[in-house]
Amino acid sequence: MAREIVSPEQIDMESPGRRDYWVALGHTSIWGSHLIPLTVMVGPQAKPGEGLVAFGGNHGNEYEGPVAIKHLLREIRTEDVLGRLVLVPVLNVAAFRVSARESTGDDGFNLNRVFVEGAGTTPAMAGITHRIAAFVRQSIWPHVHIAIDLHSGGEVARFAHWAGFFTCADPELNQRREQMARWFGTRIVTAGPNSPPGGILGGLHGDADHLGKYAIGTELGYGSSADVRGVRYARQGVLAAAIHHGLLKGKIEPIGHYADGTQSLVRVSASVAAPYPGHYEPLVECGEKAAKGQTVALLHDFYRLDEDPFEVVAAMAGIVVAQAWRARVEQGQLIMMVAEEIG
Ligand SMILES: [Zn+2]
Structure with a gap:
């Protein structure tokens, strides 16, 4: 399978079928580009502006998301895809390359803090990390209504495995997000308010939430390992969301703490x-x-x-x-x- 190198403008999110890309964002040091892996699968019932995106590697030293999505790239059959699926196993390739939370080998920023106004579109915020945020906003958000951002603790924190969502004034939206989070099977499901738009601690999950997407964030392990249960929960959560929203054919059974009734919803x-x-x-x-x-x-x-x-x-x-x-x-x-x- 040939993975094609394209500019963000060349990504085809609309035609039926599967495309595997390396999306090229210009390098500020070497003569070349950062290449972000992105696969898009479009089925016969895909609607404009609707689809699911799953991200791994927002932070470059958290591995459950990248590993789970890498598996899904081989497991999901194009003929089973009904809507639009966008899978990005490693989003911050600059951080992943050096196994770091931030893009330490490049501009040094934390991708999950740069979803701020002007990121990647103003000269003062033109490094690779801000431009990845701009790429997500310009090339991915317009095509999806479901966003899953797969994190774990890296070197900073240990977690009880969790999937979480932001609560809002719309009870139906809260209910949908809670169901998506519960299906991961984690011990903990977190719910809590998002910070207001326009803040300076701009995270990817918060950005998707402000746009009204069904957005889920996770913490699926720690210690920069590939946690056994964490990988399993990540795979399950993405598949369940795709199937339950009519984007993918198939049946799925609950797993883990959701299956055995030991899951806790917390604030x-x-x-x-x-x-x-x-x-x-x-x-x-x-x-x-x-x-x-x-x-x-x-x-x-x-x-x-x-x-x-x-x-x-x-x-x-x-x-x-x-x-x-x-x-x-x-x-x-x-x-x-x-x-x-x-x-
Ligand atoms: Zn993280």
Whole structure:
């Protein structure tokens, strides 16, 4: 199978059939381009402006999404595709190349913070990371109404596997998003409000949400590994969304915590920031319940060796959904998040 190198303008999102592309975005250093892998499959019932996109590699050191989508590229048969599917196994190729969260080998930005006004369209924001955001906005958003952004913790945090969505004023939209998130099968489904449009912490998931898309974000592992369950949940969530929205033929059965009724719908409610640089010692696993006031972790200061450690306390009863992954943490880093069960 030949993967064709094209400019964003040459991508054909409309004709029936399957096309495998390397989408070329100009390189600012070497004579050449960054090549983003993108596959589009269009079936006979595809409607203008409707389709599903799944992204892996928004951050370049999170691997469950890229691995799951790479499998799906071989598993999904073109003849089973009814609508439009867009699969991008690695979105930030500049970060993925150097196994980093940010595009450290290039302009150094975090792709999931550059979906801001003017990204990739103004001279001050013309590096590769901002131009990837512009590419998503200009070449992908107009063709899809469902967006799945597959993340995991990388080197920063460990998570109870979760799929999450932003809540809005429309109960039907909330319900649809919740169902999409539940079908991943993760232990946790997170729900919470998006930040207002026009902010400076522009994430991809938030950008899709502001456009009214059925948008889901995930945290499917940590430690820059390819987590067994994380890959399985990623594959399942993408397939289920495609099948349930009539974009792909097939039947799918629930898996994991959705199948056995042990899934928790939560609202991320309280987090703790490290008051000083130190070493983080969890006392509970992610996914465990904590009582209000319970010490769930300790932050050690090895330069004040004989002092008591800082106690990381759950400010409310709930589930510990995220903690620092590396023991060494920075001052101000969010080291623990507890979420309130709402369903
Ligand atoms: Zn991420």
